[in-house]
Every structure is written in C-alpha cells, then in structure tokens.
Amino acid sequence: MGWRLPLRSLWRNRRRTALSLAVIALGTAVSIFVLGFLENSRLQIQDSTVQQYGNLQVASPLLWDDTAEDYEYLISPSDADHVTALLAADATYRGSTRQLQFSGLLGANAQTQAIAVTAIEPANGVLDFAGLAVDGRGLIPSDTASAFVGRSLAKRLSLAVGDVVTMTLATVDGAYNASPFRIVGIYRYSNEQFESQVVFVPLAFGQRLLNTSGVDRLVVALDAVASTEPARSRLVAGLANYGFPLEARTWDELSPFYKQLASYFDALFGFLTLAISVLVFFIILQVLTLAFLERTREIGTLRALGATQGGVFRQFFAESAWLAGLGSLIGAVAGSLLVVAFNSAGILWTPPGTIDPFVLASRVGPSAALPVAVSVVATLLSALYPSTRASRLRVVDALRVD
C-alpha cells in the first residue's frame, strides 16, 4: 500500500483535492511565469550591457579609480600589443578592440554640447557599433576625420549625415585642440543618455586629437557571457607574469546599473516566491488539517491493526507528497503554457531610460525548477504538522471518533 493508499486518499474528497492542486499549481505557474519574465528581462539587459562594454575591459587601475592626473593611465602601443597577444592565446577569445575615451565640446548650428568621445578601431568586428546605424553608415578603416553620432544628439543639434561639425578638447599635454569632422552615420541605441552623449570616432583620429599614441583600454569579446570570469582569471595571471600594471574588469563590474537591476530582480522574485509559498503553506495546512481530522477513526484503525506512528506519519506525508508532486507538475505545465501565450501576444514595452520599445517576453528554462521545488517544499512543510498530529493520536481516542 506504499503509494496506493496515499494516492487514492487524494480522491476521497475530490473538490478539496482539486482546490489544493489548484492552489499549488497556481502558485507554481505564477512563479514560473514571473521568474521567466525577470530572467528574460535580465538576459536582455545583460546582452545589451555586454554589447556596450564587451565581456572584459583591460585598463590601468588609475582609469577606473579616477585617481589619475591627466592621462597617466594610457596604455602604450607595445603594451597593448602584448596584452592582445596574451588574450589571443585564450580559447574563449573572440576578438578585442582598443579604445580611447575622452570628453570634448561639440559645436554645431550655433549650439554647443558636451560629448563623450569614444575612439574605436573601425570595422574591428568587436564593439564597432556599425550595426546600430539608422542613417548613413558606421565607421570604416579608411575614415579619418569622421564621426558616428547618436540619434538623440543628432536630433538635439539638428545634425545630419554629411554635416561637418567642430570638436574642441584638451590634449594630453593640456593644450586646447579643435578639429572639424564629418558625420558619416547616425546610430540608435537602447539607452537615451548614451545616444545623446557618445560620439564614435576612428581611433587614429581620436589619438591625433588627443595628441597621443596610447589607448585607455582594450575591450575584449569572448565566445559567451559564461566565459567571462574564467577568462578574466587567466588574463589576470598572464598580466601578472608579464608585470603589466593593468587590471581586467568584467562587464557586470563595469555596469553598476546591471548589478543593481539584477539584485532588484532577485529581491522581487524572492519576495514574490516567499509570498506565494506562505500562501500555499497556509492554505494547504488548513486543507490537510481538515482532511486528516476527518479520518481520525481511520488513523485509529490503522494504528490498531499495527501501523506504527512513523508508518502513519509516512502515509500521510506521502499523501501530501503526491499532492505536491501533482500540483507542481500541473503548475509547471500551466506556467509553460502561460509563457507561450504571453510571448505570442507580443506586448511592447518601453522601459524607463530607453528609446525603443521591446517585446515583453517570459521564458521557461532550467531555472523553472526553482518555483517547482519551492511549491513542493512549501506543501511538504505544510504537511508536517497535520501528519505529525495524525501519527501521535492515541489509538483508543482516535477509534472513539465518529
């Protein structure tokens, strides 16, 4: 009767069993859906962050600590070559690009705008942003005094492809420098602030503007996000061997926003899971207590026939386990269907700070095992008290109950 009696006992009061299964299934399904939604959103933001920062960036600690006076953090071309060679030896390495970032003032159409210039290796294939062009084109190797500007900036300063504008900045020596350049393309980006501030120029042009041959960072692309941390460890060891005073930071370290968002999502899901678990716990506790109370005499009979307290506990606990298993299984199926239905609805949403809406979607991945496990655990925990109480009934008292 190991599994038969507990399983069949579920069908004594079908309405009550249906209610219990519905509660467990609903809790599981909602958790799966919400977790999938948060997970999907997090992955979208992760992809966007990696797209912006690369998997890794290698630079002097002075750059990130903001303790440098002037441009002490710049990496010389020979050092950059060594680091690139070190990176290329890594199996997960997909490519890297050198960058030089500085600020300047952009003057156009009688307006001046502070900008963040990112000098990149055009058509490098790694973070050249060419694919984001909405007008004109991205930077190409033959470009000299050219720029690829954001849609928001172009709109604000009424810029168009082909316009020639002037940039003013201070060189590494502290001298003022100004140079005209031609806008070859306009890009769009998910982040409005980024679009309105960042101007891409060819690395050689940027170095000439700044009067340096150095770069301030190497942006590294790897084969997968998961490769980031192991690759960083290997790179750090390699840098130490060569004696470079350089540091490697991962994409999530470079984006405090992503870290905050991931923590927020975790907290949100944790709170929701806790709330659902507590709800499932108390409803199932109520249902099982009532169900077991109704079977007091049967418990007395089982004990009188020779069942031990442990045996009765196991039987009632097994009944709850069936309930938990079936309920969470139904919930997993229902949650998956909910995700499919939601995804096919194609609901658009524009998150704060972004320009383009994106399709809201959820996903069912291996992490869906977590809500299933939580529902099972909540149900089993709720069964502990009634099962223990049932097993500890005095036989003679239990047999007296009608």
Place this chain on the structure above:
Amino acid sequence: MGSQSQFCHVRGNRFLDAQHLTKTYRVGGETVYALRDVTWSALQGDFVVINGPSGSGKTTFLNLISVIDRPSSGEVFIEGEPTSAKSEGQLAHLRKTKIGLVFQSFNLIPVLSTEENVEYPLLLQKRPRPERAARVEAMLREVGLTDFARRRPNELSGGQRQRVAIARALVTGPMIVLADEPTANLDSKTGETVMDLMRRLNEEHCVTFIVVTHDPAVSRYARRRVRIHDGQLEEGEPDGVATPAS
C-alpha cells in the same frame, strides 16, 4: 460443532493474562472507575463472549487486553510477557503479529478494495507479494468473498463488510481476535451469519475469539461467558454453545 475441533490440538494454553487491571478517568475533577481490579485470562482456542450493559467497562476491558490502551494500574501479559513497559512501537508490533481486531463499524479503509483491505495487515508485516496474494485469496475464500475481491467497502452490504473485517483480522494468523460489538450494525440474520463464521474460524484455526456484545443472541456462541458490571468482571456459564450454520 459444539465439541472441540479436531484441528485445535493446543487448546487450553494460556495466552492472555490480565492482572488487577484498573482503568480510571478524571471527569469534572472526580475519578471515575471504568474498570476495577480485574484479573482474568484467556486460553488458546477460547470463544469468549463478554456481556454487560452500556458503560459497564466492556470496551475499556477490550481496549486494554488488545493493548490499544494502557491500564491505570495492573498488567496485561501476552504469552507471559508484560506489556505495560512496552513502547508504542512494541505494542504496535504486538497488535500486528498476535492480535486481530474486529470493530462494530467494520472500520474498513474506504479507498481500498476488499482484497486490499485484507492485504493491509500483511503489508504492515512486510510479507512478500506472492505470500500476500496467496493468503488474501485463501482468506477471502474462507469468508466467502472471492467474488467481491475488487469491490470497495461502499459496494458491499453490512454483513459482507464485517466478513471483510474478519478476514482482515485473521489474515496474519493471529493468536487472538478481539471483536467489539461485531453484530451491532447488522440485522439479526446477518449477525447470525457473521457469528457462525467466527465460530467456524475459531474451531478450524484454533484462534481465540473474545467478543464484546450486549446482544443476547451472541451469547449463544460463547464457550466462555463473562459479564462485566460496574467495571467488575464475573465469569459465567455459557448459555449453550450454538452450532454454526454450515
């Protein structure tokens, strides 16, 4: 059938001893005696009928000797072993291996079929499946319920249910079967059939039966008759042993 069965060679061995059993309850701050200093023993193969008015202590006595309750004082010996110091688990083991119980309301498990109800005590004993199947089949044949093996209790008549309960009590081969008002929920004809069955099984299997009842008709089946009144027990003469219907 009034004489001792040729199959029961060991009749007369003392199996159950109750020594100075007292059971008290606290009711409204006062001590109420359900049983007072009862000393009694059952012999193997006995068919004992315990009579007494309602509230006289019959069921209390049955509960004590079936070790589902503990006395306030005194001792119950099963096969010479005292039971008062035994743990709940040891008492459960005793009930599982030595004692069969038949209840007034049959107390069958509603979600199990006839054969599964009968099989349940064997599962508690962890008997292997082939043995369980063979014993259940034999027991159902014994009580005439082979054709009802797959039915649930709610698909059986009262008499059939009680026969299932008797089969369940006997399937493990206990030394003693204790029945509490086994005919109380049955009409007189069905009650007679059930009592006939119990007597036949007592004869054929040499199992001790102790039947608590206030039904005078049941007393006819007694080999020994005991009367409980105000928590005290007195041995009486049997009215005359009834012959089970063949």
